[in-house]
Structure formats: C-alpha cells, structure tokens
Amino acid sequence: MTQHSEKRSVRYFPVKMITVGSLILLLVAMMSSAFKTRNDFTANDEKYHHFNKDSIASVKAFMEVYKVLMSPRCMNCHPSGDVPLQGDNSQLHISSPKRGKDGKGLYAMKCSNCHQPTNIAGLNTPPGHPNWHLPPANMKMVFQGRTPNQLARQLVNPKTNGNKTLARLIAHADDGLVKAGWDPGEGRTVPPLTHAEFKKAWITWINTGAYAPRP
C-alpha cells in the first residue's frame, strides 16, 4: 500500500505543480497588471504600509485637496517661475520680487520688506505672516500648471516635497503659513474649502494611501 501510494503521488505531482504554479503566476500577473493600469503612486514611506489603502477614497479626497492647492491663496506662492503671483487673478506680483536662494527674496526686495508679521488694515495692503516666503530655489515645489496627477506625485515624494515624510506632510496642514491662506486680509477670497474641510481631505488622502488620480 505504501509503495502504491508513493507511486500515485509521484504520478500526479507534475500536474499539481503545474496547476498551482499557473494559479500563482496568474495571480501575480493580475496584481501587477492592476497596479500598472491604475497608474497609482506608492508612497515612499515605511508608515505607508500601515495605512488602510483605498484608492477610490484617496483620489476622491485628493481632488478636494487639489481645489484648495490650486486656489490663489496657495498657488500664488507656488509659482512656476521665480516671481510670485498676486491677487485672485494670480497675476505676476507687482515689482517682480524674485525668489532668491532661500525663497525669501533678494536685496531690497525681500518678502518681509513689505509683508509684515500680521495683516495690515485696508484694501491692497500686503498680507502678513512672520515667515512669508516662497519655496527655496533648490526645491521650488511648483503648484502652478500641475495636473492633479502631477501634483499628487510631487507632494508625496520627499525629493520634490521639501523632504517631508508622510507624517510631516500631515502636520503641514497646520503650518502657520498654510493657515494664513484662510486669513488673507481684506479684499481677497479664501480657498474653496474651510481649513477644517481641507485638513480632513488632506489627511484622508494620505491615510488611504496617497494615491494620485489618473494622468
């Protein structure tokens, strides 16, 4: 019996192996194909792997975030060039102040020469914050002209987001200069979401996997 049983086992072994192997290969192929066609971004952060990934919820949240980031209050200081933008029409800043190496301007045209630590009363006065600046020259963190896909990828990549981990990105929602967007001084519109709504969408986007929308 023992001998017979071994013979049967040997006889059926290749069939079983081929079947199981094929199933594994099929599964792997399906998984990688799914990732490729979705063109998702996998965040480069160890904490990412503990998040509850949900690409649909993540992309939906990011599209809310995107509306805020592309509003004048955020985009005006993330220009594609070296001159900040200004106003609700995002025109080039009058007097063409330049970014400078540290993002704080050049010579007699530094941000804090006009932008005070607080807002100033009156229309058309410079909005204020103690740390008014653009992103530095070595990491410009451009928002202007970015598609949702491009901006999402840029935001989660430490090489293009100011060396921020996802944990630091979450904390960035409460950065003073970010929040200044919701207190822009007289005559300027605020972003299309409240800060609380923005923060919720921002955290949801990151915690569900920081997926980028389709290109």
Place this chain on the structure above:
Amino acid sequence: MLTLNINKKTYNVDVDPDTPLLWVLRDTLGLVGTKYGCDIAQCGACTVHLNGETVRSCVTKVSRAAGQKVVTIEGLSANNDHPLQKAWIELDVPQCGYCQSGQLMSAAVLLRENSHPTDQDIDDAMDGNICRCGTYLRIRKAIHLAAEIQRKGPQK
C-alpha cells in the same frame, strides 16, 4: 511709550503701537527725509532700514521697530559721503527728488550684499522703487559708480 533707536539716537515716543513707522518718523520726530507715497507698500518712497534690511515704513507698525535699529536717509552716512550719495551727486540723478531717499536706502542694501552688481542685480533690487520722473537709467548708472567708489575704499 515706545523706545526707538533711529540713526543711533534713542527716542521715547508716546504713540499707538499700530501707528505706521513712517508717521512717527515724519510727524512725531520730524525726520522728513523719508517720503509718503502710496501708503500700501507699492512705491518705495518710504523705504528705511530696520536692522539693516529695507522695510516700507508706511505699512510697518511702529511696534515692529521698538527696540530695533532703524536707519533713515538722514542716518545713511555721517557727512553725506556714502558712496551712493557721492555717485548720486556726481551723476545728478534726481529730477524732482521725491522718490530718491527710498531709492538710496534700497540701493544701500544691494551694495552691502553685492559689491559688483550687474544690471540684472540692480533691476532685481530696485524694481520696487518707482520714479515718476523716470530717472531709472541714471539710478542704474549711479549704482555702478557707487559700487566702484565702494570698492576703492575711502579716499584720503
């Protein structure tokens, strides 16, 4: 009561802390070399130095200057002998002159940070100072001359 250090002198002023520094300079202390232009930080006529950096004194609350070092056009040099002032006189830069104190204060920061400014550097530094007489070309020329005077050092 606020204590201000202006042109190396100490002043005690009894003003509202939200008062623009420009008003205190001109109306309270009589330092009228700094001019009132637009009142919204867009013309540069009111430019002074706060701890060595230019600020638009029309939008700078006097409380920001309390305990800090302020320099106005009256304090740019002891005897009107700053390289920029020499160059300005040499090339007869001003026309009406209203914007010129602001121009000089901005140019002084440029020369401190860059002893060999190019035309582009000058444009980058001076773009925020408007001159209705259009003396820009003479200003640019004078800054180049002042840089040269500065590099040569004090003449004996």
